[in-house]
Amino acid sequence: MSITVINPNSNEAVTEGLRDTLTGFPNVTCLTLTEGPFGIESQRDSDAVILPMLDLMRATPEASAFVIACYSDPGLDAARSVSSVPVFGIQEAGLATALCRADMFGVIAIGEPSILRHRKYMRRMGVLERLAGERALNMSVDETARGANTFNRLKTVGADLIGDGAGCLILGCAGMARHRAPLEKHLAVPVIDPTQAAVTLAHGTLVASRL
Structure with a gap:
């Protein structure tokens, strides 16, 4: 299984x-879509990666399952329509996992423009x-990955969401x-990395298919 x-x-x-957070799986x-933008921070960015991402999937025939590691789940429906193996989006997996961990959950976004896009997705899933x-956080994707102040912002925003009633993040x-x-x-409180959640679902799906 790959x-x-x-x-x-x-x-x-x-x-x-x-790669660091998935070493236990x-x-x-983990592959990088070199044709993609430096960070996916808008609907335009999200839409732009779909076709090159599908090309990368076609060029990876050894995969038993794919995980799209962007919280916008770009191209998830398109990928599922053409892939012969399961495809998992991290937002969908993260939300499904959160429902199992707490009655109410909170989401930490990178920027304000992302929130509307996420809410539309949650409405589609019926979990609002x-x-x-x-x-x-009001930071860029690159700042969240490299920034020295990222963890301090996460602590502040996470505490605010707990104050809003979130039992997990x-x-x-x-x-x-x-x-x-x-x-x-x-x-x-439980904090869910949606990529870990998606890989967990992918692994479980592949194991179950062989039973």
Whole structure:
């Protein structure tokens, strides 16, 4: 079984962060979409990566499952329509996991423009009534992956979401992955890295298919 995780932006620092946080999972390969923007921070960015990402999937026939490691889940429906193996989006997986961890959840977004896009997705999934709130770091994707102040912002925004009633938190960008464990320890509530959630679902799906 081979799970291929695709970072649809071209920022290798984000991919390295994914590799670090997925070391405990067997048979996972993380790839960077070199044709993608440096960070996916708008609907235009999200839409622009779909076709090159599908090309990368076609060029990876050894994959038993794919994970799209961008919280906008760009091209998820298109990928599922053409892929012969399961495809998982990290926003969908993160939300599904959050529903199992707490009655109400909060989402930490990278920027204010992302929130409307995320809310549309949650409305489509029918989970808005379980959303305690979504708040933004107001940082770029690159800053969340490399920035010295990222963790301090995560602590502040996470605490505000807990004040809103969130019993667990979802990191709303793959670039935040390396901060999951220390943030969970600091805030004392479950913190979900959606890429880990998606890889967990992919692994479970592949194991179940062989039983």
